[in-house]
């Protein structure tokens with residue numbers, strides 16, 4: 001067992017027993033790591049604060065290969081992102097980003113994922129209200145891509161043909177992206193040229209200013225995650241995000 005320090009962001013925190021917590025971090029060096037933080041709730045009540053979920057900083061722990069929970073030694077927060085707690089959609093968006101990483105049990109360092117995840121958290125915490133939905137979608141797709149599951153958008157997943165500029169495709173979550181007009185099936189959602197160009201932007205991690213059909217985009221994302229990352233699970237944070245995306249098609 002050795003004492004390790006690594007850049008990390010706190011994804012989730014559960015109370016354990018009277019005074020302890022189980023803390024799940026995304027670390028830059030070791031992927032997702034669960035730690036047991038004994039006595040940490042007693043310290044919280046003394047300091048009058050609790051550990052900040054979605055904060056990032058330097059995690060110290062005693063680490064041993066192949067055990068479920070490592071021994072937490074401390075977390076020095078560099079950036080706490082309190083703005084996430086001020087708005088349900090910001091909080092729900094951050095929880096969705098974290099859950100995408102948690103359902104895909106990542107066991108190795110992925111610095112690109114770490115970088116994209118922190119960037120997405122910042123944008124969801126501090127982005128302008130009117131771009132918030134697009135920022136959540138962009139952050140989520142960017143994280144999905146960094147995990148190695150980016151969708152195919154420009155070429156048909158069935159026949160491999162590039163889609164024409166005006167062509168209406170269909171999005172096939174299970175097959176991993178867009179089908180051309182010829183291979184499309186009617187029960188699949190339509191993705192025309194505008195939806196495809198917005199998807200290109202979102203997958204590259206950028207939020208289109210004039211995103212149309214945010215709810216439909218959220219459905220595509222959810223279906224894709226369900227098919228490729230979490231087939232046996234439902235995303236617990238999704239209903240909150242869906243409700244906050246609003247009934248109107250913005």
Ligand SMILES: [Zn+2]
Nearest residue numbers: 156159180183
């Ligand atoms: Zn095709």
